[in-house]
Amino acid sequence: MAGLTPQYVLRRLGMFLLTIWLGATIIFIIPRLAPGDPVAAMVSRLTAQAGYIENSAEIIAAWRERFGLDGPLWVQYLAYMRNMLTLDMGYSLSSFPSRVDEMIFSALPWTVGLLSVSTILSFLAGNAIGALMGWPRVPRWIRALLPTSLTFTSIPFFMLGILLVYLFAYELRWLPPTGAYGRGLTPGWNWPFIKSVIEHGILPVLSIVVTSMGFWALGMRGMIITNQGEDYMILAEAKGLRPSRIFLRYGVRNSILPQVTALALSLGGIAGGSTLVEYIFAYPGMGYLLYQGIVNTDYTLIQGIVFMLILGTATAVLILDLLLPVLDPRISYER
Amino acid sequence: MSVNFAHEIDERRPAGTDQVVLQVEGLKVYYATPTGDVRAVDDVTFQIREGEIVGLVGESGCGKTTTAMAILRLVQSPGRIVDGRILVDDVDIARLNERELRQIRWTKISLIPQGAMNSLNPVMRIKDQIGDAIETHEGRQPRQALKERILSLLSTVGLPSRVYKMYPHELSGGMKQRVCIAMAIALNPTLVIADEPTSALDVVVQRVVGETLLDVKNRLGVSMILIGHDMGLMAQLVDRIAVMYAGHLVELADVYSLFREPLHPYTQLLIDSIPSIKERKPLKLTEGITHDLRNPPPGCIFQLRCPHVTDKCRTVVPPLLEVAPSREVACHLYYDA
Numbered sequence: 001m002a003g004l005t006p007q008y009v010l011r012r013l014g015m016f017l018l019t020i021w022l023g024a025t026i027i028f029i030i031p032r033l034a035p036g037d038p039v040a041a042m043v044s045r046l047t048a049q050a051g052y053i054e055n056s057a058e059i060i061a062a063w064r065e066r067f068g069l070d071g072p073l074w075v076q077y078l079a080y081m082r083n084m085l086t087l088d089m090g091y092s093l094s095s096f097p098s099r100v101d102e103m104i105f106s107a108l109p110w111t112v113g114l115l116s117v118s119t120i121l122s123f124l125a126g127n128a129i130g131a132l133m134g135w136p137r138v139p140r141w142i143r144a145l146l147p148t149s150l151t152f153t154s155i156p157f158f159m160l161g162i163l164l165v166y167l168f169a170y171e172l173r174w175l176p177p178t179g180a181y182g183r184g185l186t187p188g189w190n191w192p193f194i195k196s197v198i199e200h201g202i203l204p205v206l207s208i209v210v211t212s213m214g215f216w217a218l219g220m221r222g223m224i225i226t227n228q229g230e231d232y233m234i235l236a237e238a239k240g241l242r243p244s245r246i247f248l249r250y251g252v253r254n255s256i257l258p259q260v261t262a263l264a265l266s267l268g269g270i271a272g273g274s275t276l277v278e279y280i281f282a283y284p285g286m287g288y289l290l291y292q293g294i295v296n297t298d299y300t301l302i303q304g305i306v307f308m309l310i311l312g313t314a315t316a317v318l319i320l321d322l323l324l325p326v327l328d329p330r331i332s333y334e335r
Numbered sequence: 336m337s338v339n340f341a342h343e344i345d346e347r348r349p350a351g352t353d354q355v356v357l358q359v360e361g362l363k364v365y366y367a368t369p370t371g372d373v374r375a376v377d378d379v380t381f382q383i384r385e386g387e388i389v390g391l392v393g394e395s396g397c398g399k400t401t402t403a404m405a406i407l408r409l410v411q412s413p414g415r416i417v418d419g420r421i422l423v424d425d426v427d428i429a430r431l432n433e434r435e436l437r438q439i440r441w442t443k444i445s446l447i448p449q450g451a452m453n454s455l456n457p458v459m460r461i462k463d464q465i466g467d468a469i470e471t472h473e474g475r476q477p478r479q480a481l482k483e484r485i486l487s488l489l490s491t492v493g494l495p496s497r498v499y500k501m502y503p504h505e506l507s508g509g510m511k512q513r514v515c516i517a518m519a520i521a522l523n524p525t526l527v528i529a530d531e532p533t534s535a536l537d538v539v540v541q542r543v544v545g546e547t548l549l550d551v552k553n554r555l556g557v558s559m560i561l562i563g564h565d566m567g568l569m570a571q572l573v574d575r576i577a578v579m580y581a582g583h584l585v586e587l588a589d590v591y592s593l594f595r596e597p598l599h600p601y602t603q604l605l606i607d608s609i610p611s612i613k614e615r616k617p618l619k620l621t622e623g624i625t626h627d628l629r630n631p632p633p634g635c636i637f638q639l640r641c642p643h644v645t646d647k648c649r650t651v652v653p654p655l656l657e658v659a660p661s662r663e664v665a666c667h668l669y670y671d672a
C-alpha cells in the first residue's frame with residue numbers, strides 16, 4: 001500500500017465526484033437544448049398513433065407538472081440533482097406507471113454481471129496470451145499457434161455474436177439463443193436458475209471476450225518485449241533466478257501496470273459497446289433497456305440509464321485508480 | 336612518463352594469493368550485424384587471482400562490458416561467444432547447460448551492472464530483490480533470519496536499515512549503487528564484476544562507493560574485476576590493471592608499474608591524457624577507435640594511431656606476452672628484450 005496516501009485517495013475521490021457532477025449536468029442540459037420538450041413530443045406521437053386526443057394541451061400541462069418541467073430552469077436543475085443523488089429518477093415516459101429506477105435496478109445486475117465477467121476474462125486471457133507470445137523462452141510452436149486465437153479481434157463483436165447464435169443456438173442447438181434465463185424459472189439461489197443463467201451467458205460473454213482479448217494480448221506482448229531489454233531483467237538473469245520467476249515477477253509483473261491503466265481508460269467504451277451485444281442476445285440488461293428507451297423516445301429512461309452508465313464507469317475507474325498505487329509504488333509520486 | 340597517480344599508490348599493497356579464481360582463455364565475442372560481425376572481444380586471455388582487484392580500462396566501446404557479460408554468459412543478442420574458455424574452479428562456464436549455469440551465477444560470480452540506476456526492479460522492494468537471490472540459491476529461509484541477513488548486508492555497504500523496505504525510486508543514485516553492491520556480495524561469491532560502478536555518480540559519492548568496494552573486498556576477501564575509465568579511481572582501488580583496446584587486451588600489469596612506466600603506446604597515451612592541474616598539456620588522445628570493429632586491420636590493432644608503428648606491426652599480430660615479472664604487453668617494441 002506504499003503509494004496509497006490520503007492525498008492520493010482524496011484527489012481520486014474528488015475526480016470521481018467531479019466526473020459524476022459534470023455527467024449529470026450534461027445529461028440535464030442536452031435534452032433541454034433540443035427544440036420542443038419531451039412531453040409535447042410524446043403526446044404528439046400518441047396523437048399520431050391514436051389519430052386524435054382530446055384536451056391534449058391540458059394533458060401536456062399536467063404531465064409537465066408531474067415531470068417537474070414547469071418551474072424555472074435552476075429550480076428544475078436543483079430538483080433534478082436532488083433526484084439523481086437519491087437515485088430517484090421519476091417515471092418512465094413510455095411505460096408510465098413504471099418508475100425508471102425500478103426498471104434500471106432490475107436490468108443493472110445483468111449488465112454488471114455480463115460486463116464484469118467478460119471484461120475480467122478478456123483481460124486475463126488476453127494478457128496471458130500476449131505475455132506468452134512475447135516471452136522468448138516459450139516454445140516456438142506455441143508462440144506460432146497463439147496468434148490464431150486472435151483471429152476474431154478485427155471483426156466487430158456483434159458480428160461474431162450473430163455468428164455464434166447461428167452456429168450454437170440454431171444449428172447445433174447446444175445453447176439458448178436469447179434472454180438471460182429460461183422461462184418459468186424463479187430467480188434465486190437455486191441450481192436450475194443458476195445453470196440457466198450460465199448457459200444463457202456463455203454466448204454473449206464469448207462474443208465479447210473473443211473479440212476484445214486481442215487488444216490486451218497485443219499490448220501485453222509489446223510490453224513484455226520492451227521490458228526484456230531493461231537492465232533489471234539482465235540483472236535478474238545474472239542472479240541465476242529461475243526463468244519462471246523472472247517471467248512472472250520481473251516480466252509480467254512490470255508489464256501489467258500499463259495494461260491496468262489502459263483497462264481503466266477503456267471501461268467507458270466497454271459499457272457503451274455492450275448495448276449492441278445485449279440487443280442481439282435480447283439480454284435484459286441496461287444496454288437492452290437503453291435501446292428500448294431510444295426507440296420509444298423515453299427521455300427519462302434514457303437520462304436515468306446514461307446517468308447510471310456514467311456512475312458505473314466512474315466507480316470502476318475509481319476502483320482501478322485506487323488499485324494502481326498498490327500495484328505500482330511509483331504512481332502517487334509521479335502524479 | 337607521467338606519474339600523476341603513482342605517488343598515491345602503495346607499492347606494497349597485497350596483490351592477492353596465487354590461487355587463480357578465474358581464467359579466461361582466447362575469449363571471442365562477436366555481435367552479428369547486417370554488414371558483418373562486430374568483433375567486440377577478440378582473443379582475450381587473462382587470469383584473476385584470489386583476493387585481488389583487477390581494473391579493466393579502455394575507451395568507450397572497446398569491449399569491457401561485453402567481456403564482463405561473457406564471463407557470466409549473459410551476452411545479449413545479437414552477440415554470441417564465438418570461442419574461448421571461461422574457467423571458474425576448473426569448470427568451463429562456456430560449456431555449462433542452463434541449470435548448471437544458473438547455479439554458478441551469483442554463487443560464484445556476481446555482477447554490479449553498468450546501469451545500476453536501472454538495474455533494480457522498480458516495483459519490488461529492496462528486501463525482495465536481495466531476498467530472491469538468496470532464496471533461489473539457498474532455498475526458503477526463515478523470515479527472521481533472512482531479514483537479519485539482508486539488514487547486515489545493507490549495513491556492510493553503509494546503508495541505513497530503512498532501505499530494507501524501500502522501493503528503488505525512493506533511493507538516491509549512490510544508494511542504489513550500494514544496494515547493487517550489497518546484492519552482489521549476498522552469497523559470498525568468489526568473484527564480483529563491477530561494471531563502472533561509479534560512473535554515474537558525483538565525485539564525492541564516487542569516492543565513497545569506491546571505499547565501500549574496497550572495504551567489502553578486504554572484509555570478504557572476494558576477487559573483483561573493476562571496469563571503468565577513471566584512472567584516478569583505478570589507482571585508488573585496484574591491484575592490477577588490464578588495458579583493452581578495440582576488443583584486444585594490450586597490456587596487463589600491476590598498478591604501480593603501469594602508472595610509473597606504461598609500456599604499450601596506447602597505455603602511454605591513456606595515462607598521458609589524464610588531466611592534471613600542475614601542468615596544462617595538449618590532449619594527445621584525440622579520437623576514438625579509428626577502425627571499424629568489423630574489419631580489423633591485419634597485424635597490430637593499434638597500428639593506425641601508434642606513433643611507433645613499423646612494417647612488422649602492419650602484418651604480424653603482437654601476442655600478449657610477459658616481458659617482465661607481472662608485466663604483460665602486446666607490442667612488438669618489447670619482444671626482443
Ligand SMILES: Nc1ncnc2c1ncn2[C@@H]1O[C@H](COP(=O)(O)OP(=O)(O)OP(=O)(O)O)[C@@H](O)[C@H]1O
Nearest residue numbers: 366373375394395396397398399400401402412413
Ligand atoms: N547489440 C550490438 N550490436 C552491435 N554491436 C554491438 C552491440 N552491443 C555492443 N556492440 C559493440 O561492441 C563493442 C563493445 O561494446 P561494450 O559495451 O562492451 O563497450 P564498453 O567497453 O563497455 O564501452 P563503455 O565504456 O561505453 O561502456 C562496441 O564497439 C559496440 O559498438
Ligand SMILES: [Mg+2]
Nearest residue numbers: 399400401449
Ligand atoms: Mg560498458
